[in-house]
Amino acid sequence: GAGVSQSPSNKVTEKGKDVELRCDPISGHTALYWYRQSLGQGLEFLIYFQGNSAPDKSGLPSDRFSAERTGGSVSTLTIQRTQQEDSAVYLCASSLVGGGGVETQYFGPGTRLLVL
Amino acid sequence: AQSVTQLDSQVPVFEEAPVELRCNYSSSVSVYLFWYVQYPNQGLQLLLKYLSGSTLVKGINGFEAEFNKSQTSFHLRKPSVHISDTAEYFCAVSLNSGYSTLTFGKGTMLLVSP
Numbered sequence: 188g189a190g191v192s193q194s195p196s197n198k199v200t201e202k203g204k205d206v207e208l209r210c211d212p213i214s215g216h217t218a219l220y221w222y223r224q225s226l227g228q229g230l231e232f233l234i235y236f237q238g239n240s241a242p243d244k245s246g247l248p249s250d251r252f253s254a255e256r257t258g259g260s261v262s263t264l265t266i267q268r269t270q271q272e273d274s275a276v277y278l279c280a281s282s283l284v285g286g287g288g289v290e291t292q293y294f295g296p297g298t299r300l301l302v303l
Numbered sequence: 304a305q306s307v308t309q310l311d312s313q314v315p316v317f318e319e320a321p322v323e324l325r326c327n328y329s330s331s332v333s334v335y336l337f338w339y340v341q342y343p344n345q346g347l348q349l350l351l352k353y354l355s356g357s358t359l360v361k362g363i364n365g366f367e368a369e370f371n372k373s374q375t376s377f378h379l380r381k382p383s384v385h386i387s388d389t390a391e392y393f394c395a396v397s398l399n400s401g402y403s404t405l406t407f408g409k410g411t412m413l414l415v416s417p
Contacts, residue, residue, distance in 0.1 A: 191346065222402065229351055229409035243404065249320075267411065278346060289335055289397075292405060294346035 189213075191295035193279050199301045200269055208264045208298045210279030218285020219262050220292060221246075221254060225275040233277075236262060237285050271301045276300070305330035308409035312393050316415055318386055324379040324411045326368075326394035336377040337395040337405065338368055347393065351378065354399075364388070389415045 192211045200206050210218050221233040232246040236256045245267040247253070251269075256262040266273055276299050310325045314391040317409060333353050339347040351362025358370040368379045377394060391410045 222407075229407070230405075230407040232404050232406070235404055280347075289399070290411075291349050291352070294348070296344070296346045 188254070191281055191293055193233055193295040195275075195298060196296065197296050197299045197301075199303065201303055202271060203268055205265065205267045206269055206300065208272055208285050208296060208300070210262045210264070212279070212281030214260075216281035216283055216293075217259060217271065218282040218290070219284075220280040221262070221264050222278040222280065223248075223275045224278055224297070230270075230278065233264070235285070245298075266300075269300075271302050274300055274302045279299060305329065305334060305398060305406050307394050307396050307406055307408035309392075309394055309411045312409070313412045313414060315414065316384055318415055318417050319383045320387075321382050322384050322413065324392050324394075326377045326379065326408060328375050328377065328394075328396045330375075330396060330398065333399045334372060334396045335399050336368075337377050337397070338362065338366070338377070339393045339395060339407075340364075341391045341393065341410075343390070350379070352391070353400050373409065382390050384413070384415050386417065388413060 194209045219236040222230045224230050235243040238259045252266045254264045276297040278297045280294045282290040282292045306329045308327045310331045337352045338350040341347045351360045353360045353370045361367045393410045394408040395405045
């Protein structure tokens with residue numbers, strides 16, 4: 188597609204359940220980023236992929252959070268044993284090469300997660 | 304580590320009035336600076352960025368920003384806003400050497416009313 192896509196657009200789950208969020212980056216973009224947007228917290232960096240490897244996982248808030256990327260394209264962010272504080276909008280972005288701050292990151296519309 | 308402060312969480316303004324959204328950053332090394340806009344229920348879209356050169360940067364939709372190194376600021380301005388400019392605006396910074404991700408401010412909600 189022309190832009191970054193994310194699915195689902197909305198997800199409601201019960202506390203303790205696992206969820207998977209999907210990101211399809213722009214075709215040909217080697218760098219992929221996950222961010223979390225919480226009310227009053229702005230955007231927090233979670234993880235950065237260069238190809239299929241993740242050289243920077245420093246933003247993942249706990250070991251309940253993990254992510255993978257396959258084929259240098261689609262990425263999945265998994266949250267295990269969800270907690271209410273995980274409720275947020277999860278944004279994915281991609282850029283052409285990555286690794287440096289000069290590149291423009293292109294964002295998807297986000298997945299709005301609500302943990303009851 | 305770098306950080307970004309957006310001093311105003313909300314800025315209400317009337318249509319056709321000028322607006323300035325403030326952004327200050329902190330970093331021990333040189334940075335790149337960005338402004339992104341997020342319309343309701345959409346992802347972020349790049350408005351403009353400062354990499355080097357002229358400190359006055361022009362972006363899309365009539366927005367511009369000025370990099371002031373001495374004041375560590377990168378304020379966003381528009382001389383005349385439209386209803387359609389109602390959105391949340393995020394200032395972001397990245398380091399200009401080596402690997403760096405974006406560090407965002409908490410955002411400023413611009414509310415344009417008739």
